[in-house]
Amino acid sequence: MTNTEPRRRNRRGEGGKLREEIIEAALALLDEGGDERAVTLRSVARKVGIAAPSIYPHFADQPSIMLAVVQGEMAKLATVLHEAAQNAEQDGRSQLFAVCNAYLDFAREHPQRYRIMFGGLWTPSVEDTSITDADLESLGVDAFTLLAGVLGKCVEEGIAHRSDDLYGDSVALWLGLHGLAHQRAVVRKMPGPDDVGDRLITALAHLK
Amino acid sequence: MTNTEPRRRNRRGEGGKLREEIIEAALALLDEGGDERAVTLRSVARKVGIAAPSIYPHFADQPSIMLAVVQGEMAKLATVLHEAAQNAEQDGRSQLFAVCNAYLDFAREHPQRYRIMFGGLWTPSVEDTSITDADLESLGVDAFTLLAGVLGKCVEEGIAHRSDDLYGDSVALWLGLHGLAHQRAVVRKMPGPDDVGDRLITALAHLK
DNA sequence: GACATAAGCTAACGCCCGTAAGTTGACGAG
């Protein structure tokens, strides 16, 4: 599990590579089934094959690593959703279901990652961490914007009932998806029928 | 913060009282704004005013304390929902909104508790904890049953569209509520309009 | 008042953690 190789030092100017390796190590620790508590400076260092203090030049503290992880995963999620929209039939309904199901699939395939992306960066007080509120607020905007766009397309096509507040409806739709995704990520066996996802989407998108 | 009083020993046969005090201390630690990591055997002991090893006669380990906390809070939640249903007008629609809003209020008033009730007991492997799957599966059934009952009443009264699967619809409704409640509990400032809750309820209950 | 025992305490072990301070060694410029 832990690398025993002495690890080849990076070339000059390539010190930044280690930053990527640290993030990947943190991801690996999560995927191995641990929760965020399994990601400590020391465990990450062990995984990468470096000494713990060698992390400092790249990250101020453990929350910073987590933030980087989450930012990376949010980008991946946005990409996945985008691809889903493009690969689907180009009508609103197909795209909506494609995007929503891609979202749910992402969460199902990486439960630990998902838990951290939405809620794992929570900290008692803002003071004792290097993460700012701005960091947190900018998370996930891309993915959400895409979702809202697809929902808007449905309204334009007349598939979904028009409402006075597309943004609010998009939030509601996302909250529904999130509820399901999070619950799946947190519970070993999810109760309820298999098509809960479709029901949520249909109801929250106000599909006709 | 920490009790300095030497704490009067419990009477003979009343040793069980300490169990309740431990649970209350854990709750207090949570409410003070810490996350579940703040609830350690030692911190709980400090809060109660006892020595750490004195916990062992009452709880096998930290997860056991958390389980007891969650069970207690689930009971409270069920009570709150029940009261909401009784105090509301006795028609389905009023009761539905009363129960759902009571749920959301509970989560808003006790974010830390809510986070632990739904997801905080997650552990990497079942092996290294004294919590069983049965413990987890029985959590929250009362509250859910109540919700499903009220939704059923709406269907009977013809307020909500009849579907072939009341249970599935109830799960979907709860998932929506949970998505909102959880997100509020995890984020400092929740985006979206103020009436997202009502939108979720209306859409997921299929109100006419 | 003696005494059995429930209720809780003290002390100590080993582990893992974050982090500070100083050190080594390879690379690349001059």
Added chain:
DNA sequence: CTCGTCAACTTACGGGCGTTAGCTTATGTC
């Protein structure tokens, strides 16, 4: 070839944690 410096290392300190083993003391009974 020399030498600065970047990348990473070693060592070490202090602190919190869970847990074990054995001790103290109040309480209620006889």
